[in-house]
Amino acid sequence: MTQVISVVQEKGGAGKTTLLTAIASLMVQDGARIAVIDTDPQRHLEAWAKKEQTDLDWLYEEDDEKLIPTVKALKKADPAYDAIFVDTAGFKSAMAMHAIAAANLILIPSKANEADAKGAKRTFSHVQSVAETMEKEIPALVVMMDVDTQTNITQAIVDALDAQNVPRLNAMCAHRTGFKEMTSTGQAPQGSARRSAQSVLADLQGRGLLGFYRSGSWPKSA
Numbered sequence: 001m002t003q004v005i006s007v008v009q010e011k012g013g014a015g016k017t018t019l020l021t022a023i024a025s026l027m028v029q030d031g032a033r034i035a036v037i038d039t040d041p042q043r044h045l046e047a048w049a050k051k052e053q054t055d056l057d058w059l060y061e062e063d064d065e066k067l068i069p070t071v072k073a074l075k076k077a078d079p080a081y082d083a084i085f086v087d088t089a090g091f092k093s094a095m096a097m098h099a100i101a102a103a104n105l106i107l108i109p110s111k112a113n114e115a116d117a118k119g120a121k122r123t124f125s126h127v128q129s130v131a132e133t134m135e136k137e138i139p140a141l142v143v144m145m146d147v148d149t150q151t152n153i154t155q156a157i158v159d160a161l162d163a164q165n166v167p168r169l170n171a172m173c174a175h176r177t178g179f180k181e182m183t184s185t186g187q188a189p190q191g192s193a194r195r196s197a198q199s200v201l202a203d204l205q206g207r208g209l210l211g212f213y214r215s216g217s218w219p220k221s222a
Helices: 016-029 044-050 063-073 094-102 115-134 153-164 177-185 191-206
Strands: 003-007 034-038 057-060 083-087 105-110 140-144
Touching: 003 016, 003 094, 003 115, 016 034, 016 044, 016 083, 016 105, 016 177, 016 191, 034 063, 044 057, 044 177, 063 094, 094 105, 094 115, 105 115, 115 140, 140 153, 140 191, 177 191
Parallel strands: 003 083, 003 105, 034 057, 034 083, 105 140
Antiparallel strands: none
16 A cells, blocks of 8 residues: 655754655665655755656645645556655645645654754644544654754754654764755765665664555665
8 A cells, every 4th residue: 555654844944855855765776666746835855856866756736735636646556656755845834734634654854953843843743633633543753854963952852852752763864965965966865874864764664654664575775
């Protein structure tokens, strides 16, 4: 069954598109069939995908009322997609609500600063509200982005999220130049950025949150 993964954070600049492109491109290299939907008016995801250096399908959708029908249509594709990723804008909107409602998994990026952490907490609460309204379970986790894991501020933000019972991945995307290069090349992250992104992917796999890997049929990349 096709999994829908939405990347949502009401605070702008938290690393939504970076997280999405890193995970989606690594999954493509593992043999997954992926589609990505850009709903952010800044269209950074579309710009990355247009370079056609990663073998996936993509589209831009600006009408919030069309997002769920678009996702449903993609889920009927033959051959089927293993996952559909949805990128959202950095503010609370009807589009974000529809992206949450369409999803089987929500990833909430946050950098190691107070503004991002507050945005992540509010976003997690919003996901819970949408899930309760729909009477649907939607797993949601914070992913720390662009961090130096050894700094006091990173530990302080992590402790604050934990104290508020906001679930998060243990793995983090470290501050690496390779993530900025990825955005301009249209490729998967390289070098130490790749290793960092792979740790996040492995954490998601280990928690059984990615249906593609639960199937047991995926070919591991070199």
